[in-house]
Amino acid sequence: MEAAIEIEGLTKTFGHGPDAIASVDHLSLRVDKGEIFGFLGPNGAGKTTTVKMLAGIIFPTSGAARLLGKPLGDVATRARIGFMPETVRLSTFMRAEDWLGFHARLYGMDAGRSRARVKEVMARTGLAGRAGSRVRDFSQGMMQRIILAQAIINEPDLLFLDEPASALDPLGRRDLREIITGLRDRGTTIFLNSHLLSEVELVCGRVGILNHGKLIRVDKLGDITGPVQVVDVKAEGISSETAAAIRRLAAKVEFGLDGRFTATLDSEEQLGKLAEIITRGGGALKEFSPRRISLEDAFLEEIGEDGSS
Amino acid sequence: MKTIAVYTLRQTLRSKSMIAGLGVSLLYLAALPLFSATGGGTVTVGSAGQGTTAAAQFLGYALGGLNLIGMFMALFLTLGSIHTDIENGTMAMIITKPLSRARIITGRWAGYAALMTGYVLIIGLVLWLAVVLGTGEPFLGYIPALALVCLNVTTMMTLTFAVSVFLPAAANAVLVFLVFIATTNLSLINVAGAAAGETAETIIGNLFRLMLPVGVVGDQLHSLVVNSPGQTPAFLVPGNLFVAYEVIYIAALLQLGVRAFKRKDLK
Numbered sequence: 377m378e379a380a381i382e383i384e385g386l387t388k389t390f391g392h393g394p395d396a397i398a399s400v401d402h403l404s405l406r407v408d409k410g411e412i413f414g415f416l417g418p419n420g421a422g423k424t425t426t427v428k429m430l431a432g433i434i435f436p437t438s439g440a441a442r443l444l445g446k447p448l449g450d451v452a453t454r455a456r457i458g459f460m461p462e463t464v465r466l467s468t469f470m471r472a473e474d475w476l477g478f479h480a481r482l483y484g485m486d487a488g489r490s491r492a493r494v495k496e497v498m499a500r501t502g503l504a505g506r507a508g509s510r511v512r513d514f515s516q517g518m519m520q521r522i523i524l525a526q527a528i529i530n531e532p533d534l535l536f537l538d539e540p541a542s543a544l545d546p547l548g549r550r551d552l553r554e555i556i557t558g559l560r561d562r563g564t565t566i567f568l569n570s571h572l573l574s575e576v577e578l579v580c581g582r583v584g585i586l587n588h589g590k591l592i593r594v595d596k597l598g599d600i601t602g603p604v605q606v607v608d609v610k611a612e613g614i615s616s617e618t619a620a621a622i623r624r625l626a627a628k629v630e631f632g633l634d635g636r637f638t639a640t641l642d643s644e645e646q647l648g649k650l651a652e653i654i655t656r657g658g659g660a661l662k663e664f665s666p667r668r669i670s671l672e673d674a675f676l677e678e679i680g681e682d683g684s685s
Numbered sequence: 686m687k688t689i690a691v692y693t694l695r696q697t698l699r700s701k702s703m704i705a706g707l708g709v710s711l712l713y714l715a716a717l718p719l720f721s722a723t724g725g726g727t728v729t730v731g732s733a734g735q736g737t738t739a740a741a742q743f744l745g746y747a748l749g750g751l752n753l754i755g756m757f758m759a760l761f762l763t764l765g766s767i768h769t770d771i772e773n774g775t776m777a778m779i780i781t782k783p784l785s786r787a788r789i790i791t792g793r794w795a796g797y798a799a800l801m802t803g804y805v806l807i808i809g810l811v812l813w814l815a816v817v818l819g820t821g822e823p824f825l826g827y828i829p830a831l832a833l834v835c836l837n838v839t840t841m842m843t844l845t846f847a848v849s850v851f852l853p854a855a856a857n858a859v860l861v862f863l864v865f866i867a868t869t870n871l872s873l874i875n876v877a878g879a880a881a882g883e884t885a886e887t888i889i890g891n892l893f894r895l896m897l898p899v900g901v902v903g904d905q906l907h908s909l910v911v912n913s914p915g916q917t918p919a920f921l922v923p924g925n926l927f928v929a930y931e932v933i934y935i936a937a938l939l940q941l942g943v944r945a946f947k948r949k950d951l952k
């Protein structure tokens with residue numbers, strides 16, 4: 377697999393002398409073409425700093441990186457890259473379509489193509505009716521939508537999103553997910569900075585966790601959240617023998633009211649066995665919901681609940 | 686680069702500073718005829734001698750005013766340009782497009798230069814046309830003088846613009862304004878020097894002018910228009926050398942801005 381992003385010992389230190397702190401500390405990472413990579417970490421972990429270095433907004437103190445095979449700072453490659461910064465309040469007098477048109481022109485599109493793309497991305501980001509509105513009068517969520525729109529206007533091969541959903545309403549989040557999966561389907565690599573873990577869980581294939589500027593874990597989402605171990609069950613007609621058999625099988629069982637119980641198992645294979653025990657014993661299964669450890673739990677465990685790992 | 690220049694023009698044209706500046710300029714233009722009415726000069730059609738001299742003096746005076754207003758407008762329009770763009774996050778989105786940092790800065794500078802030159806040329810030509818049509822005299826010396834005003838305004842603009850890569854708007858205004866005042870005053874040392882026949886003082890005074898080389902052209906405007914360089918004291922004549930220095934000054938400042946911007950961490 378070809379790499380879209382290769383990062384080698386990337387470091388950014390702010391300040392000088394004894395006050396200097398490494399916001400990003402010898403980060404090495406590789407993201408393959410076509411991947412959706414979730415970059416997680418608590419506030420101040422260095423996610424934004426990392427993306428800013430990759431986008432060429434700030435310069436690394438040391439280390440290097442390649443995007444789409446070209447070293448950082450290669451101007452021509454930027455035509456194939458989209459960058460959505462953390463949401464800012466734009467104060468331009470320009471109308472939404474002119475502002476987007478300006479960014480399309482910066483990508484080198486001619487007038488005709490720029491007009492077509494502006495229309496397309498405004499529709500995609502739910503701003504279709506606001507082409508003539510002034511950007512400065514936009515609400516926070518609309519600001520975030522138009523900042524996303526300028527990042528995808530060139531149909532990028534590599535897209536950086538920094539907290540893209542922080543101000544979006546549920547509809548906006550759905551639009552964003554559709555944009556992300558739509559781009560992935562046409563082969564775009566996406567690097568998503570987020571602490572909205574549920575957003576990450578819905579779209580990312582692989583996840584990296586950053587804390588205090590250091591990458592503490594990189595894994596497939598499924599490996600981080602782990603196998604199914606907990607299952608919520610509702611069943612009718614469970615005899616005391618069946619209940620005893622369940623107790624023997626599971627590592628832990630908590631019985632509730634109306635035949636509800638939650639069982640913690642040692643492995644995913646035991647799920648089938650549990651269902652079998654219940655039906656063999658004459659019980660009728662009404663609900664059977666296996667639970668994954670949420671990314672949130674895994675995340676908190678990785679960084680230490682107080683964030684001081 | 687053109688995209689950036691056009692963007693700069695459009696953004697600036699809509700800014701409140703621009704509207705305020707244009708308002709003052711129009712007031713200035715409207716009030717100027719008062720001079721010709723009260724200044725003893727009669728700007729009469731087709732008359733030579735006294736009338737022509739008065740008209741020339743009026744033009745020289747009006748151009749001096751345009752020079753000053755233009756320079757301060759350039760200062761106020763550009764004092765926040767790059768720094769504000771960086772702070773409000775606009776620059777981050779521009780910088781990630783396939784466009785080198787040098788081109789971004791040069792494009793922005795070109796937008797301001799076009800705007801300020803256009804402004805000076807339009808007002809200056811309106812003034813000139815009014816007097817030429819009124820007197821029937823061409824006042825050809827006015828044209829190079831107007832070009833020098835464009836140069837002056839561009840110099841001031843470039844200084845403020847280049848400083849805006851480093852400093853926020855308020856600090857920029859303080860710095861450039863004080864440099865302007867200091868240069869204008871310190872350069873007067875050469876007047877004293879010349880009066881006392883002290884070459885050293887004359888040279889020192891002229892050296893101070895190099896800090897912000899807009900004063901010399903200002904002094905020269907009048908004589909250019911009246912077309913009698915002999916009236917200007919020798920130590921005030923800028924000559925082509927000084928104009929060349931001013932052009933180099935602009936190029937060097939722009940280069941400085943570009944270089945600093947190339948290495949700068951943005952937000």
Ligand SMILES: Nc1ncnc2c1ncn2[C@@H]1O[C@H](COP(=O)(O)OP(=O)(O)OP(=O)(O)O)[C@@H](O)[C@H]1O
Pocket residue numbers: 390391399417418419420421422423424425426571
């Ligand atoms: N320009 C700067 N000067 C000094 N310190 C900085 C600068 N930019 C970032 N930092 C520091 O670097 C660290 C990482 O910041 P960064 O913005 O990358 O965090 P983040 O992971 O994006 O956090 P968040 O989730 O809050 O967005 C923080 O401690 C921050 O204070």
Ligand SMILES: [Mg+2]
Pocket residue numbers: 423424425462538539
């Ligand atoms: Mg951040």
